[in-house]
Amino acid sequence: MKNKTWLQGALNIYLIEYALSAILRQKYKNFFILSIFTFLTFLLASVFFITNSIKYELASTLEALPQIIVQKIKAGRQDDIDVSALDEILSIAGVSDAVARVWGYYYFQNAGVNFTLMGVDEYENQYKNSLEKIVQKFDFNNEENIPSMIVGQGVKENMLRNYYKQYFNFIKSDGTLKKVNIAGVFDGDTQLESNDMIVMSKDEVREIFDIQQTKATDIIVKVANPEEINTIASKIRLMYPECRVITNQDLQVSYQNIFDYKSGIFLALFIVCLFTFFMIVYDKASGLSSEEKREIGILKAIGWRVDDVLKEKFYESFILSFFAYVLGIGFAFAFVYIFQAPLLRNIFIGYSELKTSFELPFVFDTQTLFLVFFLSVPIYVAATILPSWKVATLEADEVIR
Amino acid sequence: MIELKDVTKIYEVNKNESVRALSEINLKIKEGELVILKGSSGSGKSTILSLIAALSKPTSGEVLVDTKKISKLPDNFSSEYRRDNIGFVFQKYNLIPNLSVKENILLPLVPLNLDAQSMHQMSESVMQRFHIEHKQDVLVRNLSGGEQQRAAIARANINNPKIILADEPTANLDEKLSLHFIEMLRELKASNKTIVIATHDPLFFGLDFVDREIQVHNGSLVL
Ligand SMILES: Nc1ncnc2c1ncn2[C@@H]1O[C@H](COP(=O)(O)OP(=O)(O)O)[C@@H](O)[C@H]1O
Ligand SMILES: [Mg+2]
Numbered sequence: 001m002k003n004k005t006w007l008q009g010a011l012n013i014y015l016i017e018y019a020l021s022a023i024l025r026q027k028y029k030n031f032f033i034l035s036i037f038t039f040l041t042f043l044l045a046s047v048f049f050i051t052n053s054i055k056y057e058l059a060s061t062l063e064a065l066p067q068i069i070v071q072k073i074k075a076g077r078q079d080d081i082d083v084s085a086l087d088e089i090l091s092i093a094g095v096s097d098a099v100a101r102v103w104g105y106y107y108f109q110n111a112g113v114n115f116t117l118m119g120v121d122e123y124e125n126q127y128k129n130s131l132e133k134i135v136q137k138f139d140f141n142n143e144e145n146i147p148s149m150i151v152g153q154g155v156k157e158n159m160l161r162n163y164y165k166q167y168f169n170f171i172k173s174d175g176t177l178k179k180v181n182i183a184g185v186f187d188g189d190t191q192l193e194s195n196d197m198i199v200m201s202k203d204e205v206r207e208i209f210d211i212q213q214t215k216a217t218d219i220i221v222k223v224a225n226p227e228e229i230n231t232i233a234s235k236i237r238l239m240y241p242e243c244r245v246i247t248n249q250d251l252q253v254s255y256q257n258i259f260d261y262k263s264g265i266f267l268a269l270f271i272v273c274l275f276t277f278f279m280i281v282y283d284k285a286s287g288l289s290s291e292e293k294r295e296i297g298i299l300k301a302i303g304w305r306v307d308d309v310l311k312e313k314f315y316e317s318f319i320l321s322f323f324a325y326v327l328g329i330g331f332a333f334a335f336v337y338i339f340q341a342p343l344l345r346n347i348f349i350g351y352s353e354l355k356t357s358f359e360l361p362f363v364f365d366t367q368t369l370f371l372v373f374f375l376s377v378p379i380y381v382a383a384t385i386l387p388s389w390k391v392a393t394l395e396a397d398e399v400i401r
Numbered sequence: 402m403i404e405l406k407d408v409t410k411i412y413e414v415n416k417n418e419s420v421r422a423l424s425e426i427n428l429k430i431k432e433g434e435l436v437i438l439k440g441s442s443g444s445g446k447s448t449i450l451s452l453i454a455a456l457s458k459p460t461s462g463e464v465l466v467d468t469k470k471i472s473k474l475p476d477n478f479s480s481e482y483r484r485d486n487i488g489f490v491f492q493k494y495n496l497i498p499n500l501s502v503k504e505n506i507l508l509p510l511v512p513l514n515l516d517a518q519s520m521h522q523m524s525e526s527v528m529q530r531f532h533i534e535h536k537q538d539v540l541v542r543n544l545s546g547g548e549q550q551r552a553a554i555a556r557a558n559i560n561n562p563k564i565i566l567a568d569e570p571t572a573n574l575d576e577k578l579s580l581h582f583i584e585m586l587r588e589l590k591a592s593n594k595t596i597v598i599a600t601h602d603p604l605f606f607g608l609d610f611v612d613r614e615i616q617v618h619n620g621s622l623v624l
Contacts, residue, residue, distance in 0.1 A: 012514040014507075025499045298495045299508070301456055302556065303484025305477045308512035393476065397457035400495055 015308070019315035034324050036278060041328025041376050042335070044271045046344055048368045049336040051265065053360035065248045067229050068221035070236055073244050080215035081243070088239065089221055094232050096224040100216035102202045104209045106170065110162045115155050116197045119205030131199065148183035149200035156185050173210040180204060272375055288387050296391045297399030309392040310385055317384035321377045328376075329369065337362050402595050403430040403453055403564065408462035408472075410448050410620075422448040424620045425462065432563075435586075435596040437605050440617035446599035447492070449617070450566045453597065454487050455479040466564070484509060488557030488594075490567040494549050496556070498542035502533055505541055506556045527555040531585065547578040554585065565589060565596045571604060579604050586610075 023030050072081035089098045102119035120135050159168055169177045186194050223229050233245045299309055335341055340360055391399060410423040423445045430436050438446045451457045452464050455471045464472040471482055496505045506524050528534035533551040557565060571579035589596060590610050616623035
């Protein structure tokens with residue numbers, strides 16, 4: 001009693017010991033609860049981890065989106081735009097830069113997927129930083145006048161699967177072949193976007209798609225003040241009524257639809273319901289066995305107070321559920337970040353085969369850990385304490401009779 | 402020391418049915434006294450013990466222990482009152498079958514959060530006194546009836562209570578073990594405890610160290 005620290009006073013080791021022995025005395029029942037609890041925490045945490053990863057991925061993708069895209073529309077269809085429009089757009093007040101892009105989707109028949117062929121020009125500003133880095137790093141016209149390209153990870157894998165290791169033969173619009181060396185693999189800041197991308201010089205892209213020197217696929221406009229995006233977009237619309245002007249806000253909506261992380265939130269809700277449901281069913285089905293009731297009665301009869309009983313039940317349920325929580329989180333970490341969430345990720349990404357081969361980036365978020373904790377441990381603790389409290393407040397005589 | 406004043410206890414079995422277990426009984430037990438409550442099954446003996454231990458409350462009347470009205474105590478204080486004053490040897494022993502003898506005996510001390518040394522000393526002392534220390538690590542469910550009873554008595558004494566209550570202590574024992582219990586009782590009496598035994602076992606009748614035998618009949622005391 002004398003030499004006790006504050007902690008020893010606050011934490012009753014014997015009560016914790018008793019709680020542990022109480023857990024072990026009901027091995028099978030508690031093992032069953034532990035398994036289900038671990039599984040539910042695992043599911044819940046996995047959903048949140050995947051959602052976080054995708055949100056992160058999405059945020060970086062959206063950040064990289066061009067502010068304004070100008071496309072020429074001819075007979076309701078996108079057509080090549082005149083490069084001369086660049087200078088007129090650049091003269092609009094508030095526009096900081098405008099870049100003509102030469103690119104297109106190339107259908108790779110062997111794999112049945114589309115690649116994005118993106119043309120770059122070393123002497124020009126690139127419309128985004130990731131491309132700038134690539135242009136600086138690689139030389140697109142090196143050996144023996146065979147052009148080369150940088151490909152995304154997904155493209156690389158698809159080509160390898162079809163035995164294109166060093167080069168690839170593009171079929172041009174006149175039906176002849178164009179050989180392009182694979183000079184390297186692209187590691188963009190956002191995998192989702194770069195995965196299906198091929199970068200090569202503008203001239204090669206022009207040749208493959210048969211785009212004239214005076215034309216471009218579209219024009220990207222940079223605006224100094226993001227607030228002005230809409231005004232400038234309207235000005236461009238007035239100047240080029242035959243053009244479609246798309247702002248990054250328009251694009252955000254469609255990107256968000258690609259990664260339906262909202263479905264993840266619904267899934268999380270569903271799991272919470274499952275959780276509660278399990279707890280209610282468990283409580284109804286087993287409640288307190290007559291043995292457990294009797295034990296509480298005995299403890300009361302030999303001098304335990306109601307709060308001693310409840311403290312013990314708290315430790316018992318907390319130890320069990322916290323252990324399950326830690327296990328569940330651990331499994332979810334491994335499942336999502338090491339094994340890349342097989343099965344579950346398909347719920348979130350309704351996209352073509354190639355797009356889904358991106359990696360879930362590791363996002364450490366303590367908030368998620370807290371959230372999962374509060375959605376699980378206190379529920380179980382409450383579900384344990386409540387029935388015990390009911391029994392503990394009865395007259396001991398009634399309970400042990 | 403212990404005083405029951407006009408105590409009536411009615412058990413509500415259900416809405417339409419109630420059992421009158423005790424009718425306006427009056428009883429005084431002095432400190433250090435050993436009292437035997439005798440009477441047939443259903444006469445109300447256990448109910449009296451339960452009221453003295455504050456395990457239940459009288460329907461009317463009051464129970465005083467050391468002039469304290471224990472029949473009016475809120476639940477948490479009843480627990481503390483038991484912890485500090487009462488050693489109860491229950492008829493069915495009320496041990497926890499999947500705990501060892503020593504763990505069972507230490508159970509009343511768990512909420513007190515004492516230091517390990519005093520816990521150890523206290524349990525050693527009662528286990529020796531009631532001859533159960535050789536079984537201290539055996540699970541209670543593997544004990545014989547007599548051993549269980551000794552464990553129950555040891556547990557009832559770990560808090561060094563002033564009052565010892567025992568309900569039908571020999572009901573599950575053969576004659577040899579019953580006589581052994583009576584010897585332990587003599588020892589407890591010698592240590593100046595106030596003791597109340599509820600029993601219908603004739604072995605207890607006419608013992609030299611018993612101060613009083615009280616006949617309970619149909620919820621009343623026969624004087
Ligand atoms: N919890 C209870 N609910 C209903 N009736 C009870 C309860 N406890 C005791 N009784 C009844 O009260 C009467 C006295 O019981 P009890 O005190 O156990 O007698 P004894 O110990 O002398 O056998 C009996 O008729 C018994 O059935
Ligand atoms: Mg009885």
